[in-house]
Amino acid sequence: MLAVTVVLQALQGLSDYEAVQALRCDLRWKAACGLGLLDTGFDPSLLTYFRRRLARSADPGRLFFRVGLAPPPVERAIAWLVAHGNRRVPYRGVTKNNTWLHNRAAALNLRRLVNLGLTRTSDGNWAPA
DSSP states (O other): OHHHHHHHHHHHTOOHHHHHHHHHHOHHHHHHHTOOTTOOOOOTHHHHHHHHHHHHSSOTTHHHHHTTOOOOHHHHHHHHHTGGGOOOOSSSSHHHHHHHHHHHHHHHHHHHHHHTTEEEOTTSOEEEO
């Protein structure tokens, strides 16, 4: 049930809370997870725990590769940071790591906008391509 929820969450780009709400209210999610109509699901913190355990495992991307998806960039970054139970960061020092993280987030946001088919116009706004 958790694995299906994590995959559906990644497909729809939902937060943990939104994914659990969808599992509680959406009949399609309940059917995909094998829940009955009266099942209430679980606490959203369980998804975080499940993803951490998955990231520490030998093959963190196995759920996404089995359904033909690459893991979301955030999941890959978390798996890289917590590999083998250690917190690994690319640089020494808070300032350099914050810069790296902000640049990584900006690149992911830009890629998401491009994937949505948006382009930058001459007046500095985003418009459909």
